[in-house]
Amino acid sequence: MSTFSKMQKAIYSSSSTRIIGATKAIVGLTLTVRGLEAVAGIGSRCRVFGRTGVVDGEVVGADGSDLCVLPFGTWEGIAVGDPVELIEMDDMIYPDDSWIGSVVDALGRPLSKYARARRPRRKSSFKVQPPGAFERKKVGEKLETQIKCIDVFTPICRGQRMGVFAGSGVGKSTMMAMLARNTDADVIVIGLIGERGREVQQFIHEDLGPEGMARAVVVVSTGDEAPLLRKQAALTTTAIAEYFKSTGKQVLLLLDSVTRFAMAQREIGLARGEPPTLRGYPPSVFSEMPHLLERAGPGREGEGDITALYTVLVDGDDMNEPIADAVRGIVDGHLVLDRRIAEQGRFPAVDLQKSLSRMLPGCHSPEEFEITKAAGKALARYADMEDLIRLGAYKAGSDPATDEAIRFFSAASPYLSQSRGDRMPASESFADMYRMILESGIEDPLRAFFEQADRQKQDAAEPGAAA
Numbered sequence: 505m506s507t508f509s510k511m512q513k514a515i516y517s518s519s520s521t522r523i524i525g526a527t528k529a530i531v532g533l534t535l536t537v538r539g540l541e542a543v544a545g546i547g548s549r550c551r552v553f554g555r556t557g558v559v560d561g562e563v564v565g566a567d568g569s570d571l572c573v574l575p576f577g578t579w580e581g582i583a584v585g586d587p588v589e590l591i592e593m594d595d596m597i598y599p600d601d602s603w604i605g606s607v608v609d610a611l612g613r614p615l616s617k618y619a620r621a622r623r624p625r626r627k628s629s630f631k632v633q634p635p636g637a638f639e640r641k642k643v644g645e646k647l648e649t650q651i652k653c654i655d656v657f658t659p660i661c662r663g664q665r666m667g668v669f670a671g672s673g674v675g676k677s678t679m680m681a682m683l684a685r686n687t688d689a690d691v692i693v694i695g696l697i698g699e700r701g702r703e704v705q706q707f708i709h710e711d712l713g714p715e716g717m718a719r720a721v722v723v724v725s726t727g728d729e730a731p732l733l734r735k736q737a738a739l740t741t742t743a744i745a746e747y748f749k750s751t752g753k754q755v756l757l758l759l760d761s762v763t764r765f766a767m768a769q770r771e772i773g774l775a776r777g778e779p780p781t782l783r784g785y786p787p788s789v790f791s792e793m794p795h796l797l798e799r800a801g802p803g804r805e806g807e808g809d810i811t812a813l814y815t816v817l818v819d820g821d822d823m824n825e826p827i828a829d830a831v832r833g834i835v836d837g838h839l840v841l842d843r844r845i846a847e848q849g850r851f852p853a854v855d856l857q858k859s860l861s862r863m864l865p866g867c868h869s870p871e872e873f874e875i876t877k878a879a880g881k882a883l884a885r886y887a888d889m890e891d892l893i894r895l896g897a898y899k900a901g902s903d904p905a906t907d908e909a910i911r912f913f914s915a916a917s918p919y920l921s922q923s924r925g926d927r928m929p930a931s932e933s934f935a936d937m938y939r940m941i942l943e944s945g946i947e948d949p950l951r952a953f954f955e956q957a958d959r960q961k962q963d964a965a966e967p968g969a970a971a
Protein backbone atom coordinates (compact mmCIF):
# COMPACT_ATOMS: atom_id res chain seq x y z
CA MET A 505 0.00 0.00 0.00
CA SER A 506 1.41 3.36 -0.98
CA THR A 507 1.90 6.09 1.60
CA PHE A 508 -0.88 8.08 -0.04
CA SER A 509 -3.37 5.20 0.21
CA LYS A 510 -2.41 4.68 3.86
CA MET A 511 -3.02 8.32 4.61
CA GLN A 512 -6.29 8.29 2.70
CA LYS A 513 -7.47 5.25 4.66
CA ALA A 514 -6.50 6.81 7.98
CA ILE A 515 -8.41 9.97 7.14
CA TYR A 516 -11.51 8.09 6.00
CA SER A 517 -11.59 5.92 9.10
CA SER A 518 -11.28 8.85 11.49
CA SER A 519 -14.66 9.46 13.10
CA SER A 520 -14.28 13.22 12.94
CA THR A 521 -13.92 13.22 9.14
CA ARG A 522 -16.92 14.16 7.00
CA ILE A 523 -16.50 13.11 3.44
CA ILE A 524 -18.61 15.10 1.05
CA GLY A 525 -19.26 14.15 -2.54
CA ALA A 526 -21.23 15.98 -5.20
CA THR A 527 -23.97 15.15 -7.65
CA LYS A 528 -22.76 14.90 -11.23
CA ALA A 529 -25.81 14.03 -13.31
CA ILE A 530 -29.49 13.20 -12.87
CA VAL A 531 -31.24 11.06 -15.48
CA GLY A 532 -34.71 9.87 -14.53
CA LEU A 533 -34.39 8.23 -11.14
CA THR A 534 -30.65 7.75 -11.45
CA LEU A 535 -28.39 10.19 -9.69
CA THR A 536 -24.66 10.00 -10.41
CA VAL A 537 -22.47 10.97 -7.47
CA ARG A 538 -18.73 11.64 -7.45
CA GLY A 539 -16.33 11.79 -4.55
CA LEU A 540 -17.71 9.05 -2.33
CA GLU A 541 -16.36 6.02 -4.19
CA ALA A 542 -13.70 5.33 -1.57
CA VAL A 543 -16.18 5.11 1.30
CA ALA A 544 -19.50 3.98 -0.19
CA GLY A 545 -20.39 0.53 -1.47
CA ILE A 546 -23.53 -1.10 -2.81
CA GLY A 547 -26.29 -0.64 -0.25
CA SER A 548 -24.71 2.44 1.39
CA ARG A 549 -27.15 5.19 2.19
CA CYS A 550 -26.41 8.80 1.41
CA ARG A 551 -28.05 12.17 1.87
CA VAL A 552 -28.21 14.79 -0.85
CA PHE A 553 -28.50 18.42 0.27
CA GLY A 554 -30.66 20.20 -2.27
CA ARG A 555 -31.68 23.82 -2.33
CA THR A 556 -35.16 23.05 -1.05
CA GLY A 557 -34.39 20.20 1.32
CA VAL A 558 -32.58 16.88 1.73
CA VAL A 559 -33.30 13.63 -0.09
CA ASP A 560 -31.95 10.26 1.04
CA GLY A 561 -30.92 7.57 -1.38
CA GLU A 562 -29.15 4.24 -1.66
CA VAL A 563 -26.14 3.30 -3.76
CA VAL A 564 -27.22 0.58 -6.21
CA GLY A 565 -24.35 0.60 -8.70
CA ALA A 566 -20.84 1.89 -9.34
CA ASP A 567 -18.83 2.61 -12.48
CA GLY A 568 -15.29 3.79 -11.82
CA SER A 569 -15.60 6.83 -9.63
CA ASP A 570 -19.29 7.33 -10.49
CA LEU A 571 -21.83 5.96 -8.02
CA CYS A 572 -25.38 5.30 -9.12
CA VAL A 573 -27.81 6.36 -6.40
CA LEU A 574 -31.59 5.88 -6.31
CA PRO A 575 -33.88 7.96 -4.07
CA PHE A 576 -36.22 6.90 -1.26
CA GLY A 577 -38.60 9.45 -2.78
CA THR A 578 -37.91 11.63 -5.79
CA TRP A 579 -34.97 13.84 -6.73
CA GLU A 580 -37.27 16.85 -6.83
CA GLY A 581 -35.24 20.00 -6.06
CA ILE A 582 -31.82 18.36 -6.48
CA ALA A 583 -29.36 20.01 -8.89
CA VAL A 584 -25.98 19.13 -10.34
CA GLY A 585 -23.18 20.02 -7.92
CA ASP A 586 -25.25 19.59 -4.74
CA PRO A 587 -23.29 18.11 -1.83
CA VAL A 588 -23.79 14.45 -0.88
CA GLU A 589 -22.84 12.83 2.40
CA LEU A 590 -22.73 9.22 3.49
CA ILE A 591 -25.12 8.49 6.36
CA GLU A 592 -24.89 5.77 8.98
CA MET A 593 -26.61 2.72 7.65
CA ASP A 594 -28.61 0.37 9.76
CA ASP A 595 -30.19 -2.43 7.83
CA MET A 596 -31.81 -3.70 10.99
CA ILE A 597 -35.41 -3.56 12.06
CA TYR A 598 -36.50 -3.88 15.67
CA PRO A 599 -39.89 -5.57 15.80
CA ASP A 600 -41.45 -6.88 18.99
CA ASP A 601 -44.72 -8.40 20.10
CA SER A 602 -46.29 -4.96 20.55
CA TRP A 603 -46.19 -4.59 16.76
CA ILE A 604 -49.09 -7.00 16.50
CA GLY A 605 -52.10 -4.93 15.48
CA SER A 606 -49.98 -2.24 13.79
CA VAL A 607 -49.54 -0.93 10.31
CA VAL A 608 -45.96 0.06 9.43
CA ASP A 609 -44.28 1.53 6.36
CA ALA A 610 -41.58 -0.01 4.18
CA LEU A 611 -38.88 0.87 6.72
CA GLY A 612 -40.85 -0.47 9.67
CA ARG A 613 -41.98 2.93 10.99
CA PRO A 614 -45.49 3.02 12.50
CA LEU A 615 -48.07 4.43 10.12
CA SER A 616 -51.49 4.45 11.64
CA LYS A 617 -53.45 4.77 14.81
CA TYR A 618 -53.11 1.03 15.13
CA ALA A 619 -49.41 1.43 15.76
CA ARG A 620 -48.16 0.93 19.27
CA ALA A 621 -44.48 0.49 18.49
CA ARG A 622 -42.22 1.01 21.50
CA ARG A 623 -38.54 0.57 22.18
CA PRO A 624 -37.62 -2.84 20.91
CA ARG A 625 -35.37 -5.44 22.46
CA ARG A 626 -34.50 -7.68 19.53
CA LYS A 627 -33.45 -6.89 16.04
CA SER A 628 -33.96 -8.59 12.75
CA SER A 629 -32.03 -7.82 9.59
CA PHE A 630 -33.65 -6.74 6.33
CA LYS A 631 -31.09 -8.68 4.39
CA VAL A 632 -30.22 -12.08 5.80
CA GLN A 633 -29.30 -15.33 4.13
CA PRO A 634 -32.05 -17.94 4.22
CA PRO A 635 -31.34 -20.81 6.65
CA GLY A 636 -29.30 -23.64 5.13
CA ALA A 637 -31.25 -26.57 3.71
CA PHE A 638 -29.98 -28.98 6.37
CA GLU A 639 -30.57 -26.63 9.28
CA ARG A 640 -34.30 -26.58 8.73
CA LYS A 641 -37.03 -28.77 10.08
CA LYS A 642 -39.23 -30.58 7.60
CA VAL A 643 -42.52 -29.06 6.48
CA GLY A 644 -44.95 -29.63 9.35
CA GLU A 645 -48.53 -30.73 9.74
CA LYS A 646 -51.52 -29.31 7.93
CA LEU A 647 -52.59 -25.75 8.59
CA GLU A 648 -56.34 -25.41 8.63
CA THR A 649 -57.49 -22.37 6.64
CA GLN A 650 -61.26 -22.89 6.96
CA ILE A 651 -61.53 -22.16 3.23
CA LYS A 652 -63.28 -25.22 1.85
CA CYS A 653 -61.60 -25.57 -1.52
CA ILE A 654 -58.12 -25.01 -0.07
CA ASP A 655 -58.49 -27.40 2.87
CA VAL A 656 -59.82 -30.20 0.64
CA PHE A 657 -58.03 -29.79 -2.69
CA THR A 658 -54.85 -27.80 -2.11
CA PRO A 659 -53.99 -28.16 1.57
CA ILE A 660 -51.29 -25.95 3.06
CA CYS A 661 -48.82 -27.25 5.64
CA ARG A 662 -46.78 -25.39 8.24
CA GLY A 663 -43.69 -23.98 6.56
CA GLN A 664 -45.04 -24.45 3.03
CA ARG A 665 -44.74 -21.66 0.46
CA MET A 666 -47.54 -21.22 -2.03
CA GLY A 667 -47.96 -18.97 -5.05
CA VAL A 668 -51.39 -17.44 -5.69
CA PHE A 669 -51.64 -16.71 -9.40
CA ALA A 670 -54.39 -14.45 -10.66
CA GLY A 671 -55.24 -11.59 -12.96
CA SER A 672 -56.40 -8.29 -11.54
CA GLY A 673 -59.73 -8.17 -9.74
CA VAL A 674 -60.18 -11.93 -9.44
CA GLY A 675 -60.28 -11.96 -5.64
CA LYS A 676 -56.68 -12.20 -4.42
CA SER A 677 -56.96 -9.58 -1.69
CA THR A 678 -60.26 -10.97 -0.44
CA MET A 679 -58.75 -14.44 -0.21
CA MET A 680 -55.71 -13.09 1.63
CA ALA A 681 -58.00 -11.40 4.16
CA MET A 682 -60.00 -14.63 4.64
CA LEU A 683 -56.75 -16.50 5.25
CA ALA A 684 -55.59 -13.83 7.69
CA ARG A 685 -58.80 -14.06 9.70
CA ASN A 686 -59.29 -17.80 9.76
CA THR A 687 -55.98 -19.61 9.46
CA ASP A 688 -54.71 -21.50 12.45
CA ALA A 689 -51.51 -19.43 13.00
CA ASP A 690 -50.15 -17.29 15.86
CA VAL A 691 -49.19 -14.17 13.92
CA ILE A 692 -50.05 -13.00 10.42
CA VAL A 693 -47.58 -10.70 8.68
CA ILE A 694 -49.03 -9.05 5.60
CA GLY A 695 -47.04 -7.09 3.02
CA LEU A 696 -49.11 -4.86 0.72
CA ILE A 697 -46.73 -3.83 -2.01
CA GLY A 698 -47.56 -1.45 -4.81
CA GLU A 699 -51.25 -1.35 -3.87
CA ARG A 700 -53.48 1.60 -4.65
CA GLY A 701 -53.72 3.91 -1.62
CA ARG A 702 -57.51 3.65 -1.49
CA GLU A 703 -57.38 -0.13 -1.37
CA VAL A 704 -55.04 -0.22 1.61
CA GLN A 705 -57.67 1.42 3.83
CA GLN A 706 -60.35 -0.88 2.50
CA PHE A 707 -58.21 -3.94 3.05
CA ILE A 708 -57.36 -3.02 6.63
CA HIS A 709 -60.75 -1.75 7.77
CA GLU A 710 -63.19 -3.88 5.80
CA ASP A 711 -61.51 -7.04 4.52
CA LEU A 712 -59.27 -7.68 7.51
CA GLY A 713 -61.39 -5.89 10.12
CA PRO A 714 -60.58 -5.67 13.84
CA GLU A 715 -60.66 -9.47 14.11
CA GLY A 716 -57.94 -9.96 11.49
CA MET A 717 -55.95 -6.97 12.71
CA ALA A 718 -55.85 -8.38 16.26
CA ARG A 719 -53.09 -10.80 15.32
CA ALA A 720 -51.62 -9.13 12.24
CA VAL A 721 -48.77 -6.80 11.38
CA VAL A 722 -49.33 -5.02 8.07
CA VAL A 723 -46.50 -3.50 6.02
CA VAL A 724 -47.66 -1.01 3.41
CA SER A 725 -45.90 0.50 0.44
CA THR A 726 -48.25 2.03 -2.11
CA GLY A 727 -47.70 2.08 -5.86
CA ASP A 728 -46.70 5.73 -5.93
CA GLU A 729 -43.70 5.17 -3.64
CA ALA A 730 -40.15 4.93 -4.97
CA PRO A 731 -39.01 1.52 -6.25
CA LEU A 732 -36.44 1.28 -3.45
CA LEU A 733 -39.23 1.53 -0.88
CA ARG A 734 -41.46 -0.96 -2.65
CA LYS A 735 -38.62 -3.45 -2.73
CA GLN A 736 -37.76 -2.63 0.86
CA ALA A 737 -41.34 -3.36 1.94
CA ALA A 738 -40.97 -6.99 0.85
CA LEU A 739 -37.72 -7.30 2.81
CA THR A 740 -39.28 -5.66 5.86
CA THR A 741 -42.31 -7.97 5.75
CA THR A 742 -40.01 -10.98 5.61
CA ALA A 743 -37.78 -9.64 8.41
CA ILE A 744 -40.80 -9.15 10.68
CA ALA A 745 -41.99 -12.69 9.95
CA GLU A 746 -38.49 -13.97 10.73
CA TYR A 747 -38.53 -12.22 14.08
CA PHE A 748 -41.80 -13.89 15.13
CA LYS A 749 -40.57 -17.22 13.81
CA SER A 750 -37.42 -16.92 15.93
CA THR A 751 -39.57 -16.49 19.05
CA GLY A 752 -41.21 -19.86 18.36
CA LYS A 753 -44.44 -18.59 16.79
CA GLN A 754 -46.27 -20.08 13.84
CA VAL A 755 -46.29 -17.27 11.29
CA LEU A 756 -48.43 -16.85 8.21
CA LEU A 757 -46.76 -14.49 5.73
CA LEU A 758 -48.95 -13.01 3.01
CA LEU A 759 -47.19 -10.96 0.35
CA ASP A 760 -49.41 -9.14 -2.12
CA SER A 761 -47.82 -9.01 -4.61
CA VAL A 762 -44.47 -10.50 -5.50
CA THR A 763 -44.97 -9.16 -9.04
CA ARG A 764 -44.82 -5.61 -7.73
CA PHE A 765 -41.62 -6.51 -5.85
CA ALA A 766 -40.19 -7.78 -9.15
CA MET A 767 -41.31 -4.60 -10.93
CA ALA A 768 -39.56 -2.48 -8.30
CA GLN A 769 -36.40 -4.52 -8.75
CA ARG A 770 -36.77 -4.09 -12.52
CA GLU A 771 -36.77 -0.31 -12.12
CA ILE A 772 -33.71 -0.52 -9.86
CA GLY A 773 -31.85 -2.89 -12.19
CA LEU A 774 -32.55 -0.86 -15.32
CA ALA A 775 -31.61 2.40 -13.56
CA ARG A 776 -28.18 1.01 -12.74
CA GLY A 777 -27.62 -0.12 -16.30
CA GLU A 778 -28.41 -3.86 -16.22
CA PRO A 779 -29.51 -5.26 -19.56
CA PRO A 780 -33.21 -5.95 -19.92
CA THR A 781 -34.12 -9.58 -20.64
CA LEU A 782 -37.57 -11.21 -20.71
CA ARG A 783 -40.30 -8.51 -20.70
CA GLY A 784 -37.67 -5.95 -19.71
CA TYR A 785 -36.80 -7.71 -16.43
CA PRO A 786 -33.04 -7.51 -15.80
CA PRO A 787 -31.20 -10.61 -14.50
CA SER A 788 -31.07 -9.34 -10.89
CA VAL A 789 -34.86 -9.83 -10.63
CA PHE A 790 -34.45 -13.55 -11.12
CA SER A 791 -31.66 -13.78 -8.56
CA GLU A 792 -33.38 -11.61 -5.93
CA MET A 793 -36.66 -13.50 -6.05
CA PRO A 794 -35.48 -16.94 -4.88
CA HIS A 795 -33.48 -15.18 -2.19
CA LEU A 796 -36.60 -13.48 -0.85
CA LEU A 797 -38.88 -16.50 -1.16
CA GLU A 798 -36.38 -18.91 0.40
CA ARG A 799 -36.40 -16.89 3.62
CA ALA A 800 -39.88 -18.25 4.34
CA GLY A 801 -40.37 -21.91 5.13
CA PRO A 802 -39.80 -24.18 8.10
CA GLY A 803 -37.61 -22.77 10.87
CA ARG A 804 -34.70 -24.37 12.66
CA GLU A 805 -35.24 -26.78 15.55
CA GLY A 806 -36.90 -24.88 18.42
CA GLU A 807 -38.19 -22.09 16.17
CA GLY A 808 -41.61 -21.60 14.64
CA ASP A 809 -42.26 -21.78 10.89
CA ILE A 810 -43.12 -19.23 8.23
CA THR A 811 -45.93 -20.45 6.03
CA ALA A 812 -46.10 -18.07 3.10
CA LEU A 813 -48.48 -17.15 0.32
CA TYR A 814 -47.16 -14.94 -2.45
CA THR A 815 -49.57 -13.46 -4.94
CA VAL A 816 -48.49 -13.18 -8.55
CA LEU A 817 -50.32 -10.96 -10.99
CA VAL A 818 -50.68 -12.77 -14.25
CA ASP A 819 -51.00 -10.26 -17.07
CA GLY A 820 -53.92 -11.09 -19.31
CA ASP A 821 -54.13 -14.42 -17.43
CA ASP A 822 -50.89 -15.53 -19.11
CA MET A 823 -49.50 -18.15 -16.74
CA ASN A 824 -46.21 -18.36 -18.64
CA GLU A 825 -45.28 -14.78 -17.97
CA PRO A 826 -41.65 -14.69 -16.64
CA ILE A 827 -42.41 -13.76 -13.02
CA ALA A 828 -45.16 -16.38 -12.75
CA ASP A 829 -42.81 -18.93 -14.25
CA ALA A 830 -39.98 -18.06 -11.86
CA VAL A 831 -42.21 -18.11 -8.77
CA ARG A 832 -43.80 -21.42 -9.77
CA GLY A 833 -40.33 -22.95 -9.85
CA ILE A 834 -39.51 -21.78 -6.33
CA VAL A 835 -42.68 -22.39 -4.31
CA ASP A 836 -44.16 -25.67 -3.05
CA GLY A 837 -47.54 -25.39 -4.67
CA HIS A 838 -49.82 -22.96 -6.42
CA LEU A 839 -53.36 -21.72 -6.29
CA VAL A 840 -54.66 -20.44 -9.60
CA LEU A 841 -57.58 -18.03 -9.48
CA ASP A 842 -59.52 -18.01 -12.72
CA ARG A 843 -61.35 -15.05 -14.17
CA ARG A 844 -63.97 -17.26 -15.84
CA ILE A 845 -64.88 -18.84 -12.50
CA ALA A 846 -65.07 -15.42 -10.83
CA GLU A 847 -67.36 -14.23 -13.63
CA GLN A 848 -69.64 -17.16 -12.90
CA GLY A 849 -69.82 -15.82 -9.35
CA ARG A 850 -67.91 -18.61 -7.58
CA PHE A 851 -65.52 -17.10 -5.04
CA PRO A 852 -62.78 -17.92 -4.10
CA ALA A 853 -62.34 -18.50 -7.85
CA VAL A 854 -59.79 -21.30 -7.42
CA ASP A 855 -59.26 -23.36 -10.57
CA LEU A 856 -59.04 -26.81 -8.98
CA GLN A 857 -57.61 -28.44 -12.09
CA LYS A 858 -54.69 -26.06 -12.34
CA SER A 859 -53.99 -25.66 -8.62
CA LEU A 860 -51.63 -27.99 -6.84
CA SER A 861 -50.12 -28.55 -3.43
CA ARG A 862 -46.83 -30.40 -3.47
CA MET A 863 -47.55 -31.66 0.05
CA LEU A 864 -50.24 -34.02 -1.22
CA PRO A 865 -50.86 -36.87 -0.55
CA GLY A 866 -48.71 -36.93 2.61
CA CYS A 867 -50.52 -34.21 4.53
CA HIS A 868 -54.02 -35.72 4.20
CA SER A 869 -55.06 -38.83 6.09
CA PRO A 870 -55.56 -41.82 3.70
CA GLU A 871 -59.35 -41.44 4.00
CA GLU A 872 -59.23 -37.70 3.30
CA PHE A 873 -57.00 -38.29 0.32
CA GLU A 874 -59.44 -40.82 -1.16
CA ILE A 875 -62.26 -38.26 -0.84
CA THR A 876 -60.10 -35.56 -2.47
CA LYS A 877 -59.15 -37.93 -5.29
CA ALA A 878 -62.72 -39.00 -6.01
CA ALA A 879 -64.01 -35.40 -5.93
CA GLY A 880 -61.13 -34.16 -8.08
CA LYS A 881 -61.70 -36.91 -10.63
CA ALA A 882 -65.39 -36.06 -10.97
CA LEU A 883 -64.64 -32.34 -11.31
CA ALA A 884 -61.95 -33.03 -13.94
CA ARG A 885 -64.40 -35.16 -15.90
CA TYR A 886 -66.94 -32.35 -15.76
CA ALA A 887 -64.33 -29.83 -16.93
CA ASP A 888 -63.48 -32.09 -19.91
CA MET A 889 -67.09 -32.28 -20.95
CA GLU A 890 -68.14 -28.78 -19.92
CA ASP A 891 -68.30 -27.28 -23.40
CA LEU A 892 -70.39 -30.14 -24.76
CA ILE A 893 -72.72 -30.01 -21.76
CA ARG A 894 -73.22 -26.25 -22.09
CA LEU A 895 -73.88 -26.53 -25.82
CA GLY A 896 -76.44 -29.23 -25.15
CA ALA A 897 -74.43 -31.70 -27.22
CA TYR A 898 -74.17 -34.18 -24.37
CA LYS A 899 -77.24 -36.41 -23.97
CA ALA A 900 -77.94 -37.33 -20.35
CA GLY A 901 -77.66 -41.07 -19.78
CA SER A 902 -75.15 -41.76 -22.52
CA ASP A 903 -72.23 -42.09 -20.12
CA PRO A 904 -72.80 -42.97 -16.44
CA ALA A 905 -69.48 -41.45 -15.28
CA THR A 906 -70.34 -38.12 -16.96
CA ASP A 907 -73.80 -38.16 -15.41
CA GLU A 908 -72.25 -38.68 -11.97
CA ALA A 909 -69.78 -35.88 -12.66
CA ILE A 910 -72.58 -33.50 -13.67
CA ARG A 911 -74.54 -34.31 -10.51
CA PHE A 912 -71.46 -33.89 -8.38
CA PHE A 913 -70.50 -30.59 -10.04
CA SER A 914 -73.95 -29.09 -9.58
CA ALA A 915 -73.78 -29.83 -5.85
CA ALA A 916 -70.09 -29.12 -5.21
CA SER A 917 -69.70 -25.92 -7.21
CA PRO A 918 -72.12 -23.82 -5.14
CA TYR A 919 -70.86 -25.55 -2.01
CA LEU A 920 -67.24 -24.50 -2.67
CA SER A 921 -68.31 -20.89 -3.01
CA GLN A 922 -67.57 -19.06 0.20
CA SER A 923 -68.23 -15.44 1.00
CA ARG A 924 -65.83 -13.25 2.97
CA GLY A 925 -67.20 -13.91 6.44
CA ASP A 926 -67.85 -17.67 6.05
CA ARG A 927 -65.65 -20.24 7.66
CA MET A 928 -65.83 -24.00 7.71
CA PRO A 929 -63.77 -26.48 9.76
CA ALA A 930 -61.85 -28.82 7.46
CA SER A 931 -63.46 -31.94 9.00
CA GLU A 932 -66.90 -30.65 8.01
CA SER A 933 -65.74 -29.81 4.48
CA PHE A 934 -64.56 -33.40 4.05
CA ALA A 935 -67.78 -34.82 5.52
CA ASP A 936 -69.87 -32.69 3.15
CA MET A 937 -67.72 -33.61 0.14
CA TYR A 938 -68.08 -37.29 1.00
CA ARG A 939 -71.86 -36.97 1.30
CA MET A 940 -72.06 -35.22 -2.10
CA ILE A 941 -69.93 -37.92 -3.69
CA LEU A 942 -72.29 -40.63 -2.45
CA GLU A 943 -75.41 -38.64 -3.39
CA SER A 944 -74.10 -38.21 -6.95
CA GLY A 945 -73.93 -41.99 -7.34
CA ILE A 946 -70.12 -42.10 -7.49
CA GLU A 947 -68.63 -45.29 -6.08
CA ASP A 948 -67.87 -45.00 -2.36
CA PRO A 949 -64.20 -43.95 -2.17
CA LEU A 950 -63.99 -45.20 1.41
CA ARG A 951 -65.39 -48.65 0.69
CA ALA A 952 -61.98 -50.34 1.01
CA PHE A 953 -61.50 -48.75 4.44
CA PHE A 954 -64.90 -49.93 5.67
CA GLU A 955 -64.29 -53.42 4.32
CA GLN A 956 -60.94 -53.58 6.04
CA ALA A 957 -62.48 -52.36 9.29
CA ASP A 958 -65.20 -55.04 8.97
CA ARG A 959 -62.60 -57.73 8.40
CA GLN A 960 -60.64 -56.61 11.44
CA LYS A 961 -63.80 -56.66 13.52
CA GLN A 962 -64.62 -60.17 12.32
CA ASP A 963 -61.09 -61.40 13.01
CA ALA A 964 -61.29 -59.96 16.49
CA ALA A 965 -64.68 -61.60 17.08
CA GLU A 966 -63.54 -65.09 15.94
CA PRO A 967 -59.84 -65.29 16.79
CA GLY A 968 -59.54 -68.96 15.75
CA ALA A 969 -61.12 -68.50 12.31
CA ALA A 970 -58.02 -67.16 10.60
CA ALA A 971 -55.88 -70.17 11.67
Ligand SMILES: Nc1ncnc2c1ncn2[C@@H]1O[C@H](COP(=O)(O)OP(=O)(O)OP(=O)(O)O)[C@@H](O)[C@H]1O
Binds near residue numbers: 673676679851923
Ligand atom coordinates in the same frame (compact mmCIF):
# COMPACT_ATOMS: atom_id res chain seq x y z
N1 LIG B 1 -65.24 -14.46 -1.42
C1 LIG B 1 -65.85 -13.54 -2.15
N2 LIG B 1 -67.19 -13.43 -2.10
C2 LIG B 1 -67.85 -12.52 -2.85
N3 LIG B 1 -67.25 -11.67 -3.70
C3 LIG B 1 -65.93 -11.71 -3.81
C4 LIG B 1 -65.14 -12.65 -3.04
N4 LIG B 1 -63.85 -12.48 -3.36
C5 LIG B 1 -63.81 -11.49 -4.27
N5 LIG B 1 -65.05 -11.01 -4.53
C6 LIG B 1 -65.37 -9.93 -5.52
O1 LIG B 1 -64.30 -9.71 -6.39
C7 LIG B 1 -63.89 -8.33 -6.36
C8 LIG B 1 -62.40 -8.22 -6.46
O2 LIG B 1 -61.79 -8.82 -5.34
P1 LIG B 1 -60.34 -8.41 -4.83
O3 LIG B 1 -60.24 -6.96 -4.61
O4 LIG B 1 -60.06 -9.33 -3.69
O5 LIG B 1 -59.48 -8.82 -6.10
P2 LIG B 1 -57.95 -8.60 -6.38
O6 LIG B 1 -57.54 -9.77 -7.20
O7 LIG B 1 -57.23 -8.36 -5.12
O8 LIG B 1 -57.97 -7.30 -7.26
P3 LIG B 1 -56.76 -6.33 -7.64
O9 LIG B 1 -55.99 -7.02 -8.69
O10 LIG B 1 -57.48 -5.14 -8.14
O11 LIG B 1 -55.98 -6.10 -6.39
C9 LIG B 1 -64.44 -7.82 -5.03
O12 LIG B 1 -64.75 -6.47 -5.11
C10 LIG B 1 -65.67 -8.64 -4.82
O13 LIG B 1 -66.77 -8.06 -5.48
Ligand SMILES: [Mg+2]
Binds near residue numbers: 676678
Ligand atom coordinates in the same frame (compact mmCIF):
# COMPACT_ATOMS: atom_id res chain seq x y z
MG1 LIG C 1 -55.97 -6.75 -4.51
